[in-house]
Amino acid sequence: MTPPFSRVLVANRGEIAVRIIRAAHEMGMQAVAVYSDADATAAHVRVADAAVRLGPAAAAESYLRIDAIVAAALESGAQAVHPGYGFLSERATFARAVEDAGLTFVGPSSATIAALGDKLAARRLAHSVGVPHVPGTLEPAPVDRPEQLAAVLAAGSSVGFPLLVKAAAGGGGRGMRRVVAADELPAALVAGSREAAATFGDGAVYLEREIIPARHIEVQLLGDATGQVVALGERDCSTQRRHQKLIEEAPAPGLGETARRRLHEMAIRLGTAAGLSNAATVEFLYDQDGSFWFLEVNARLQVEHPVTELVAGLDIVQEQFRLAGGAPLSARALAAADRAARPGSHAMELRISAEDPARFFAPAPGRISRWVMPAGPGVRIDTALEAGDRIPPEYDPLICKLIVHAADRAEVLGRLRRALDEIEIGGVQTTLPFHRAMLAEPGFAGATGLSTTWVDSHWDGATSRATAVRAALLAAGLAELGETAPDAPTDIPDATLPGAARRPVTAPGRAGNISAWRTAGRVGATDRWPA
Amino acid sequence: MIAGPSGEAGAPAGRDDPRALRIGVAPVTRLDGDPSLSLAPAPDPATRLPQDGVAGPGLPLVDGAPTNVRLERFGEVRARLVEIVGDGSTGPAARTDLLLGPVRIDRAHGTRVREVVVGGWRIEVEVELERRAVLRERARRGAGAVVLGGPVEVRAIIPGRVVAISVAAGDAVEAGQQILVVEAMKMQNELRAPREGAVERIGVAVGDTIEVGDLLVVIH
Numbered sequence: 001m002t003p004p005f006s007r008v009l010v011a012n013r014g015e016i017a018v019r020i021i022r023a024a025h026e027m028g029m030q031a032v033a034v035y036s037d038a039d040a041t042a043a044h045v046r047v048a049d050a051a052v053r054l055g056p057a058a059a060a061e062s063y064l065r066i067d068a069i070v071a072a073a074l075e076s077g078a079q080a081v082h083p084g085y086g087f088l089s090e091r092a093t094f095a096r097a098v099e100d101a102g103l104t105f106v107g108p109s110s111a112t113i114a115a116l117g118d119k120l121a122a123r124r125l126a127h128s129v130g131v132p133h134v135p136g137t138l139e140p141a142p143v144d145r146p147e148q149l150a151a152v153l154a155a156g157s158s159v160g161f162p163l164l165v166k167a168a169a170g171g172g173g174r175g176m177r178r179v180v181a182a183d184e185l186p187a188a189l190v191a192g193s194r195e196a197a198a199t200f201g202d203g204a205v206y207l208e209r210e211i212i213p214a215r216h217i218e219v220q221l222l223g224d225a226t227g228q229v230v231a232l233g234e235r236d237c238s239t240q241r242r243h244q245k246l247i248e249e250a251p252a253p254g255l256g257e258t259a260r261r262r263l264h265e266m267a268i269r270l271g272t273a274a275g276l277s278n279a280a281t282v283e284f285l286y287d288q289d290g291s292f293w294f295l296e297v298n299a300r301l302q303v304e305h306p307v308t309e310l311v312a313g314l315d316i317v318q319e320q321f322r323l324a325g326g327a328p329l330s331a332r333a334l335a336a337a338d339r340a341a342r343p344g345s346h347a348m349e350l351r352i353s354a355e356d357p358a359r360f361f362a363p364a365p366g367r368i369s370r371w372v373m374p375a376g377p378g379v380r381i382d383t384a385l386e387a388g389d390r391i392p393p394e395y396d397p398l399i400c401k402l403i404v405h406a407a408d409r410a411e412v413l414g415r416l417r418r419a420l421d422e423i424e425i426g427g428v429q430t431t432l433p434f435h436r437a438m439l440a441e442p443g444f445a446g447a448t449g450l451s452t453t454w455v456d457s458h459w460d461g462a463t464s465r466a467t468a469v470r471a472a473l474l475a476a477g478l479a480e481l482g483e484t485a486p487d488a489p490t491d492i493p494d495a496t497l498p499g500a501a502r503r504p505v506t507a508p509g510r511a512g513n514i515s516a517w518r519t520a521g522r523v524g525a526t527d528r529w530p531a
Numbered sequence: 532m533i534a535g536p537s538g539e540a541g542a543p544a545g546r547d548d549p550r551a552l553r554i555g556v557a558p559v560t561r562l563d564g565d566p567s568l569s570l571a572p573a574p575d576p577a578t579r580l581p582q583d584g585v586a587g588p589g590l591p592l593v594d595g596a597p598t599n600v601r602l603e604r605f606g607e608v609r610a611r612l613v614e615i616v617g618d619g620s621t622g623p624a625a626r627t628d629l630l631l632g633p634v635r636i637d638r639a640h641g642t643r644v645r646e647v648v649v650g651g652w653r654i655e656v657e658v659e660l661e662r663r664a665v666l667r668e669r670a671r672r673g674a675g676a677v678v679l680g681g682p683v684e685v686r687a688i689i690p691g692r693v694v695a696i697s698v699a700a701g702d703a704v705e706a707g708q709q710i711l712v713v714e715a716m717k718m719q720n721e722l723r724a725p726r727e728g729a730v731e732r733i734g735v736a737v738g739d740t741i742e743v744g745d746l747l748v749v750i751h
Contacts, residue, residue, distance in 0.1 A: 174718075195719055198694075358562060358652075362689050363715045369632060369646070370608060393690050393715050425648070426608075426630050432651025462562060465652050469556060469565055471627045472647035474593070475612045476656035477554040477570035478602035479631055480643070481591065 003028045004325025005080045009073040012084030017044035018384045020082050023317035032076040036062030038392040043384040050076055057394045063087045066094050070101050080104040089300040090117040106324040107278050108299045116274050116297040120168045120206055126294040129273045131266045133294040136208035143193040156185045159207045165189055167196035168204035173243030213451040214285040217252045219267035220308045223276040224329045230337035231264035232312045238450040241361055248304035249348040250311045253447035260341045263292055278323050310347035310405040312336035346412045347405045350435045353397040357434040358461035365393040369427030374419035378405045433464055545571030545592035546661050553664035557644050557655035568594050569661050685748040687741045691715030702730045710748050
């Protein structure tokens, strides 16, 4: 099959740039990378066929420079530009600049991005086609005009507290502020607007009612140039921390076929009204009464797209390239859409980030000293890192996506637990302790406690860390004694230990997030390899 | 605090051993409530294990008490801590898989620091000789009397860039009041005063790039 393009430019970095370059190579296309000075030796530069420097490390001087990226595409002879997620992926001005340069933007058209990527415009669009949206304002809040203060407060009280200040250009929780009382609203608007302006270059913010408890469920859409839009299925991304997704899965647990069809139909109605082509995701909140509330559209590839790929059985990035080349929706995409309301398997993704889960998930950049990734059946790792790499503080702290696929959710959880046991990362603090604890959490494992606010109200990182600290102290001390005093007593064969013979095979004996296999099954292995 | 009475009169057995170690969490990563403990080799290598009567090597002393704990090494990095509570008849050994990083020398504190990763938690462990730790504690207690209520140094716990400073030298601050905003990995992190007082000095300016441990503000 002839590839849609011969050479494409990937306007991103990190794992998503590598993932897109892989898709391009599999289709027989050459890939051009772009990079900042912080990424001169990064994986996406190494695996690409050519690479163009954009500028210094700061995103505003590199990955956010529309002129430099379009120039790089023209100079390198690329015919298409894939934006990935984040950075410029949802900037209509970027898509337009690519189109104006005579290149193909791999994503919705600049007009669709303007209509959907602006959260306020998307809310108005949902309103016009009868898709229920989260209650709130439909116009930007007048942040810089003190004389409008009374009007802002009136709008706030009509929406109701607690409410959220959100960035019209936002995503991933950036520019967002939670406001519980009217007197906090003006400061929250200014702070949210400042962060939005710094992150997106657009300080427009609006008000939205906070619906809690709620689950976050989103629908993956594909559309072609003829105007046909299909849903590949939905994802549950309820496990979030301050509106940053931590775990995503497909399909959403507990939804019946009827609810699933209703949800997919609403997303398709919205995408069709927006003239969607290529790929986009429609996000909803799912409240306790079983109602879906439209949240926003991400007119781009999502971080969590792999879980849909695994369940739907296709490569979304490759579909994006074909659609961008002008092809109609593929037979494979149409077949996947037909099956979307009756999914036949399950997939889950853990976003592993360089963040400290004992310190409110504060970023923890640094250099990776050890990097061992899991393997085996049903395990997919999307990453751009390896041992020795530095995680730059300038960019997103995501370091690796662990995605597993299995017949059903229970098998997925078992597979994830064993994959987490295999991961070894040293040199930086990661979110791994959080993910291990989450998989042991009954409300998560049983899918009965899924809620967008669960992590913020329940996660106790300091307590989880305290048990690890004692083990770390003992291990470091014993290692030191062993090195300085060769006769130190660290070599007691298991069989000589009292109680060894009576040890029950199924006893948990340790924290619940460690499988019984680990606590009991490796006794024999231990005996074969004395210290 | 797992440690018993500190090494003054009546110190638990084992701390007189010149090889005895004091182990704690290194200052940069220390959280409130992090314990430290002392560890010494078994004083009598021929100690018998209880109950089964089998002669075996003695047990190391943790905070002065014999503790049935050992470390299995699987090469340079992988290791497993095996700990048996009581005489082992009440349950299986606790087995904790962990990663041991290389030791680096912290010249500023005169200690050896090793990264240990346990269940995904990355903990920088500081190891020093027990005798030296006791001397250092005495010195600190002596100095403590002088600087009681003295200045508090607020240092960076994450690297990033200072985007806003909300106070000036001489300002009075309350505990919990925002002092400055650090942007790291696209997130704006608000840094708050650890206690009330007056701002004595600000060590950074808006736009500065900071590293972990950099002095940000001194509160008097």
